[in-house]
Amino acid sequence: MDDDSSDVFANRDEPIPTIVLEGSSPPRPRTPSTSGDHSDSETPSRPKGFRGRFSAFKEKTKIQDQLVEKLLSQVVPLDDAKIPQDDATQEPNSPGADRPNFNLTTMSNNFRRFNARIGVVFVFQGRVIRLLSWRQPTHTISFLAIFTFLCLDPYLLPILPLTALLIGVLIPSFIARHPAAEFSLSSEQAIGYSPHGPPLAPAVTVKPVKELSRDFFRNMRDLQNSMEDFSQLHDSIIRLVVPRTNFSDEAMSSALFVSLFVVCIFMSIASNILPWRFIFLSIGWVVTCSGHPAIQRQLQTAHEKHIHPQEEKARGWIEQWIERDVILDSAPEVREVEIFELQRLSSAGEWEPWLFSAAPYDPLSPQRIAGDRPVGTRFFEDVLPPKGWEWSEKKWALDLWSREWVEERIITGVEVETEGERWVYDIYDEQAAEKVGVIEHPTPLKGKEKVKTPQKPSWEEGEDSDGRRGEWRRRRWVRLVKRKALTETHT
Known part of the structure; x- marks a missing residue:
């Protein structure tokens, strides 16, 4: 929750950095806003009169468009901004038939709307990272307890989203509408929390952040970093998987094919007798416990001293096996x-x-x-x-x-x-x-009369x-x- 407004979900819980744009005055302190509009109509200085307010808003909107268009022009050149849409290849009732073609104006508008609403995803991502990194051990242990119950009794899995809706959404929303008394009483006169009575506070809503606000730029920062993380993950998977599966090295890909074929045969026979509950339980505990800082240090030391040398030996053994046992038919068809x-x-x-x-x-x-x-x-x-x-x-x-x-x-x-x-x-x-x-x-037949030629x-x-x-x-x-x-x- 944001401390300034009780009816707006701020999407953030870390310190707010100070951002100053060139040509603008330093930002003034934020004030609570009750407006439902997601556009930021505040200006650095308080204008006088309706005409001054309108001109300031127009200038600020122009700055927003120029900023986003400059960002997009680095990705898509202006000469290639208009891409022709081949309507002949789309059926009239196809899902993409009525969707607009690409242009920088629509892209700029959609990017601003998307960036103003993506903050909740980054908040969830940050909470998952804190949960798995053991920053609050009680939360991580509670997660492991719930995960253990689900693995031992998978029939509880449909209850999980319902419980999360009750505990994570409905109860906090009710408490926000019926807050406890803000004044302090002595120990003799103190009263406990009571949910009775009419609502005392406005309902909590989730609203997009204002454009060109600090939360807006914070979302842009996290979106930028997420794109880089995805690119690195994509490239790592490509480097790891593609050379071994695209038969550029036919011996390696053939050995992998044979190995996976044997595993498929084994799993088709033995999958019904494997203890899947304990397997998933063990995997979950190992992955979660490996995120503890102390265990991470030990794993890094063990990898450098013991696992890395064994990796070289295992790789050499696999290469020898492929070279010795995998025989390819090199004769062309x-x-x-x-x-x-x-x-x-x-x-x-x-x-x-x-x-x-x-x-x-x-x-x-x-x-x-x-x-x-x-x-x-x-x-x-x-x-x-x-x-x-x-x-x-x-x-x-x-x-x-x-x-x-x-x-x-x-x-x-x-x-x-x-x-x-x-x-x-x-x-x-x-x-x-x-x-x-x-x-x-035709050559006439000697000594024979012309007769009807049989079929x-x-x-x-x-x-x-x-x-x-x-x-x-x-x-x-x-x-x-x-x-x-x-x-x-x-x-």
């Missing part, structure tokens, strides 16, 4: 890629090299049905390996098992060569040939063909690729 050589039958009855395509362009392929031309490159040298891979062989090899890849893809309307160059031909279609303007001149199977061998070919033929080439090793670039 190898796979087979394919390319199809396509040729087209010209009007002169000769096969013309067309291109190399990733698809066989069979008669029932989506490209053929849609009337599109095949996509690819005209020369072997222009065929590139997949992204992230490199060639493992110097040359392409012809796939001699043409029937197998035709059957695997369930390709119909073709005939297969099982010998020779292993071409896979389209079956001649007279209607399709007339549409594309290709006139075929051919989905594929047939080249020697069984009657000489009629379709517009396209293709064959498959294969080549091995291996995964390319990425070189790490350090910036």
